[in-house]
Amino acid sequence: MSDTAHSSLMPTYRRLPVAFERGEGAWLFDAAGERYLDGLSGIAVCGLGHAPPALAQALAAQARTLLHCSNLYGIPLAETLAARLCELTGMRRAFFCNSGTEANEAAIKLARRHGHARGVAEPQIVVFEGAFHGRTLAALAATGNAAAQAGFEPLPTGFLRVPFGDAEAVATLAATRQDVVAVLVEPVQGEGGIRIPDAGFLPALRRLCDAHGWLLMCDEIQTGMGRSGRWLASQHGGIVPDVVTLAKALGNGVPIGACLAAGAAAETLGPGSHGSTFGGNPLACRAALTVLEQIEAQELTARAAVLGGRIAGHLHAAFADHPGVVEIRHLGLLIGVELAHPAPSLPTRALAERVLLNVTAERVVRLLPPLTLTDAEADELAHRVIRSIEGVLAPTAAGAAPTAVPGVAR
Numbered sequence: 001m002s003d004t005a006h007s008s009l010m011p012t013y014r015r016l017p018v019a020f021e022r023g024e025g026a027w028l029f030d031a032a033g034e035r036y037l038d039g040l041s042g043i044a045v046c047g048l049g050h051a052p053p054a055l056a057q058a059l060a061a062q063a064r065t066l067l068h069c070s071n072l073y074g075i076p077l078a079e080t081l082a083a084r085l086c087e088l089t090g091m092r093r094a095f096f097c098n099s100g101t102e103a104n105e106a107a108i109k110l111a112r113r114h115g116h117a118r119g120v121a122e123p124q125i126v127v128f129e130g131a132f133h134g135r136t137l138a139a140l141a142a143t144g145n146a147a148a149q150a151g152f153e154p155l156p157t158g159f160l161r162v163p164f165g166d167a168e169a170v171a172t173l174a175a176t177r178q179d180v181v182a183v184l185v186e187p188v189q190g191e192g193g194i195r196i197p198d199a200g201f202l203p204a205l206r207r208l209c210d211a212h213g214w215l216l217m218c219d220e221i222q223t224g225m226g227r228s229g230r231w232l233a234s235q236h237g238g239i240v241p242d243v244v245t246l247a248k249a250l251g252n253g254v255p256i257g258a259c260l261a262a263g264a265a266a267e268t269l270g271p272g273s274h275g276s277t278f279g280g281n282p283l284a285c286r287a288a289l290t291v292l293e294q295i296e297a298q299e300l301t302a303r304a305a306v307l308g309g310r311i312a313g314h315l316h317a318a319f320a321d322h323p324g325v326v327e328i329r330h331l332g333l334l335i336g337v338e339l340a341h342p343a344p345s346l347p348t349r350a351l352a353e354r355v356l357l358n359v360t361a362e363r364v365v366r367l368l369p370p371l372t373l374t375d376a377e378a379d380e381l382a383h384r385v386i387r388s389i390e391g392v393l394a395p396t397a398a399g400a401a402p403t404a405v406p407g408v409a410r
């Protein structure tokens with residue numbers, strides 16, 4: 001599994017030494033039947049947990065009815081999904097694609113058209129340090145991570161980068177440049193380390209965008225679909241963006257992305273200006289509609305807020321005064337534990353505790369568990385994560401050999 005030398009897959013991921021055959025709720029099972037508690041949901045994808053019965057049933061029914069027919073024809077399920085998403089987010093129209101990076105690509109193209117329509121020849125989009133917007137070339141150029149960009153130059157231009165959370169720096173751009181047309185921002189930076197800006201940040205961006213005719217574009221690919229405790233994390237700031245991108249949890253594992261737009265932005269992309277063969281096909285739309293239904297029926301946005309507080313409470317109790325822990329942050333079930341030092345071995349050590357977690361931005365332990373956890377599962381998750389973190393924080397006794405990284409076997 002981790003033996004890349006014998007794999008036929010390009011080694012674009014450093015894979016952990018475990019593979020899963022089956023999932024049920026918050027649990028994943030390996031080939032030996034050993035079960036792991038999922039604190040990551042396939043990176044914020046499986047908000048409803050694994051193999052939710054309602055989704056399995058809807059997908060099977062749709063597979064027997066119609067998988068795909070092309071955007072050359074009407075797709076009633078896409079119309080219904082677009083209307084539902086717009087209702088929940090305050091947007092007017094949706095464009096469907098197959099991933100997060102494609103949703104951002106659509107937003108970037110939309111912003112450039114918006115700029116050209118206003119007579120800006122080389123439109124610029126404001127982006128932030130530490131941002132993650134995806135891996136296609138334009139989304140990669142918008143991403144604030146030099147390591148992810150290295151070796152892929154020349155990258156598309158048209159992005160101006162400022163520190164995350166710094167509305168003053170954006171105001172300075174507004175005062176000094178005439179070619180800015182949009183701001184692209186994650187309401188909470190996910191890959192950047194669960195970085196939560198001050199409450200005034202998004203409202204300040206909204207005011208700047210309004211004052212200068214820019215589009216406020218929120219990348220809610222990781223933060224959206226109820227995970228933050230609201231449908232969109234930007235709703236915590238009491239603002240409505242002009243453009244919202246969604247993917248990850250939208251299909252609970254069935255690939256689908258969406259670029260939603262309001263007002264003039266919703267009228268920017270006309271016939272022939274953008275497209276996707278698979279985007280918004282009946283299977284993906286049926287999946288997303290079922291996800292929306294389930295989030296509402298199980299009241300999972302409110303539940304995410306409660307669960308986030310519960311798990312963060314355990315983490316605070318364990319690590320409040322620990323010198324190895326810098327800060328514990330959470331907004332709903334976007335949870336980050338910032339360590340004082342990098343912890344590259346932590347995800348592997350956590351396997352020994354039979355829990356899945358992730359380390360991002362080198363030293364931020366990231367938890368993105370399913371929104372469907374029971375209270376008991378949330379407590380169990382917190383305790384397994386705490387034991388895993390304690391394992392990497394524990395000072396090595398003088399003279400003792402460093403603890404071997406545990407493998408999968410106990």
Ligand SMILES: *Cc1c(COP(=O)(O)O)cnc(C)c1O
Nearest residue numbers: 099100101132133134190221222
């Ligand atoms: C995951 C992610 C993306 C990219 O989505 P893909 O589906 O992997 O292309 C973009 N933006 C944010 C904030 C993300 O978390």
